[in-house]
Amino acid sequence: MKEDTTDMEDVEKNEKKSITEGPAPTSYSGEAELVEAEDSDRLLPKKIPKGGFPHLDITRIVCVMLVAIDHGSPMYSEWNVIYVQQWTLQWIVLVSGVSFCLSSKPLLPYLGRLAIYAAVGIMVNWSAWIATGQDWEHDFFNVVFQMWFIVGLMLFCTILAPLKYWLKQDATQLESAEPLPSEPAEDEGVLNIVLTIVMALLFIGLLCVVFLPKLLNPFVAPIFLDFAKAIHGDGNVWGLPSNLKESQDFVAHLCTYAFLTLSNLFLLRTFRSIRIKASIIPWMIMANTLVNRSLMYRGPEERPFHLLDIMILGMVTQTYGLMYRKTVGEYYCRYWFVLLIGFALTWPPYLDKRLDMYPTFDRILRRGEGDWVMVAGAIGKDMERWKK
Structure with a gap:
């Protein structure tokens, strides 16, 4: 047995002697805190766990269930029960953008899987129409019905495939570079940067609102009209045209909606050319989207562009x-009831119609604010709590 040499009367001698034998273990607490501080802006952990991220699948399942309930009784969306207009579709598209960015599958296999889902859904709907004796031949638009979402998602993935590749390359470059500051340096000329961005946005706006409709209408308007008639969707509540004049207005509106998408992509590229932390870019996109959607009237045919913008936001x-x-997420989790009270004060309780199908200019600001408060909450809430 080893002799105990502890001297109870000599305190200083005991303090100089190590409690454990051998060298003291290395402390990593400061390094862990540094890693946590660096990763606090990340939406999801860098390393994908085995089995993926279950909370993304849970979010999708909940949204799909609520959409099914909504289709069973339109009163849920007409009366905006639990503000379903502001978050259900927005969240599922946001998750779709995140999932598309996470996926390592090539584009064609990814589209193939979505096509299988769409085909099965359309076959089920078609069988129901035949079984109930409905005229599916002259109303094919409603035969597809909710499967138009998957068709649109396939189109979005095809359009955004180059953006996905560019984001992946840029993320790799960022990892190998030194950390960027949260604010631009004074020598970069902040005022000049702001003025350049404003002038470029004005140019893009003039191009989309004034020149593009005149260039595209002679060729694109007849194509849209033929497509609307082919799927028997002409003149429906989603704004599809029923004659050539309506088709020309339809194309002009689409060009206006495209301005927001192009301006968001411009802001993405511009802020990446500035020496500033890249995690500020989603805030710029959200602010630009909120201002555009609040100040400019948007008809029911704008929905595909809105979903495309949200998917871009999810990828970025x-x-x-x-x-x-993390700070935004903590405030959302702590004061969620304040948001519900704010929505209750801004949303008229007597309103019993869907503003996405029958938009009104006097309430467009309320609807736009509600949309983006919900979207910011979905992005900002602490994802680590899902894992815990």
Whole structure:
């Protein structure tokens, strides 16, 4: 047995002697805190766990269930029960953008899987129409019905495939570079940067609103009209045209909606050329989208562009993270009831119609604010709590 040499009367001698034998273990607490601080803006952990992220699948399942309930009784969306107009479709598209950015599958296999889902859904709907004796031949638009979402998702993935590749390359470059500051340096000329961005946005706006409709209408308007008639969707509540004049207006509106998408992509590229932390870019996209959707009237045919913008936001946020995400998430989780009270005060309780199908200019600001408060909440809330 080893002799105990502890001297109870000599305190200083005992303090000089180590409690454990051998060298003291290395402490990593400061390094862990540094890693946590660096990763606090990330939407999801960098390393994908085995089995993926279950909370993304749970979010999708809940949204699909609520959509099914809504289709069973339109009163849920007409009366905006639990503000279903502001978050259900927005969240599922946001998750789709994140999932598309996370996927390592090539584009064609990814589209093939979505096509299988769409085909099965359309076959089920078609069988129901035949079984109930409905005229499916002259109303094919409603035969597809909710499967138009998957068709649109396939189109979005095809359009955004180059963006996905660019984001992946840019993320790799960021990892090998030194950390960027949260604010641009004074020598970069902040005022000049702001003026350049404003002038470029004005140019893009003039191009989309004034020149593009005149260039595209002679060729594109007849194509849209023929397509609307082919699927028997002409003149429906989603704004599809029923004559050539309506088709020309339809194309002009689409060009206006395209301005927001192009301006968001311009802001993405511009802020990546500035020496500033990339996690600020999602905030710029959200601010630009809120201002555009609040100040400019948008008809029911605008929905595909709105969903495309949200999918871009999901991809950008997944790549760069969101500045102050953990702080925003903590406030959302702590004061969620304040948001519900605010929505209750701004949304008229007597309103019993869907503003996405029958938009009104006097309530467009309320609807736009509600949309983006919900979207920011979905992005900002602390994802680590899902895992716990």
